[in-house]
Amino acid sequence: MKKFLIPLGLFLGLVIFLAVGLNRDPREIPSPLVGKPAPAFSLDTLDANAPKFGPQDMKGKVWMLNVWATWCVACREEHPILVAFSKVNQLPIVGLSYKEVQPQDESAGKKMTPEEKLQFARDRSALWLKRHGNPYVLSAVDLDGRVGIDYGVYGVPETYVIDKEGVIRYKRVGVVTPELLQSTILPLVQKLNAS
Amino acid sequence: MNLQSVFLKWLCVASWLFLSALVPLQAKEAALLAEDPLVEKRLIHISEELRCMVCQNESLASSRAELANDLREEVRKLIREDRSDSQIKEYLVARYGDFVLYKPEVKPLTWVLWFGPFLLLVLAIVGMAYYLRQRQSAQNGRSALSDEDRRKVQEILESGDKP
Numbered sequence: 001m002k003k004f005l006i007p008l009g010l011f012l013g014l015v016i017f018l019a020v021g022l023n024r025d026p027r028e029i030p031s032p033l034v035g036k037p038a039p040a041f042s043l044d045t046l047d048a049n050a051p052k053f054g055p056q057d058m059k060g061k062v063w064m065l066n067v068w069a070t071w072c073v074a075c076r077e078e079h080p081i082l083v084a085f086s087k088v089n090q091l092p093i094v095g096l097s098y099k100e101v102q103p104q105d106e107s108a109g110k111k112m113t114p115e116e117k118l119q120f121a122r123d124r125s126a127l128w129l130k131r132h133g134n135p136y137v138l139s140a141v142d143l144d145g146r147v148g149i150d151y152g153v154y155g156v157p158e159t160y161v162i163d164k165e166g167v168i169r170y171k172r173v174g175v176v177t178p179e180l181l182q183s184t185i186l187p188l189v190q191k192l193n194a195s
Numbered sequence: 196m197n198l199q200s201v202f203l204k205w206l207c208v209a210s211w212l213f214l215s216a217l218v219p220l221q222a223k224e225a226a227l228l229a230e231d232p233l234v235e236k237r238l239i240h241i242s243e244e245l246r247c248m249v250c251q252n253e254s255l256a257s258s259r260a261e262l263a264n265d266l267r268e269e270v271r272k273l274i275r276e277d278r279s280d281s282q283i284k285e286y287l288v289a290r291y292g293d294f295v296l297y298k299p300e301v302k303p304l305t306w307v308l309w310f311g312p313f314l315l316l317v318l319a320i321v322g323m324a325y326y327l328r329q330r331q332s333a334q335n336g337r338s339a340l341s342d343e344d345r346r347k348v349q350e351i352l353e354s355g356d357k358p
Contacts, residue, residue: 026251148265149265152291
């Protein structure tokens, strides 16, 4: 009779499961930080004359934290999108320059001092931002990646939306696309600004 | 011919020099590891159960990714602060989520993960038993030969080789 329908049904079920599973991005992992207060830090910024920056400075504002580096290839793809977005002036974008100085930047046998590293990061980042445009109101410099660990950074670029109370509302690992800005980030920002 | 052997000899010497130049580098790294064998032992023990978020099929212990390096350093620091294994894991889970654990905690959200396979096994056994029983009872009803069949069989057997 219709007995052949049973294995066929099971098979189709398996196909659906696998199709869904294979089309999911294994790098997209729900962050435990969403809904939690943004971890505090106090870091030097790319501007040598500016004071240190911490998330507490943004209290009362809805803002975006974008983790980037000049050596990060995907950031180059993302950057024009952020530059265009910053011109719309929807919300302040703060950069977090993540581990700008890489091991290969130090010549063998000669370690840079922290001051030299900071200078190196500032110089190279400034050049890069001059060339590609600067969407950031400022960029905090996380040289050793310690703040990155607190924010659960594991692939640059990463982007966070933080609300007026300093709570992380959204996290994106990977490139922010114009579609994502339109469909998810902008509505969220509007909602957070209204509240 | 002679030129070739000279060249080979030169190559040998050169590669030996090159390799011996590498040795101090390696020795330096080994020294770093030997700094505190107890810390290293615990580090390896803990990080074998943690996933490297960059190369997701590698443990934190075996990954050569830079982030893994940083995280191992972080775990070392926590070990030196005398934190327990579960505290260290919590520290990482709070930042990277359950995904960093190769053995996720047993909680309602992970029940399907932990018990799903056993549930499937039980279902399979029940299904199999049901199927076998059905088949057997169907055979019991059908396989008995009628008297007519037996008579025919007997006839054929007795008829011997003749077709």
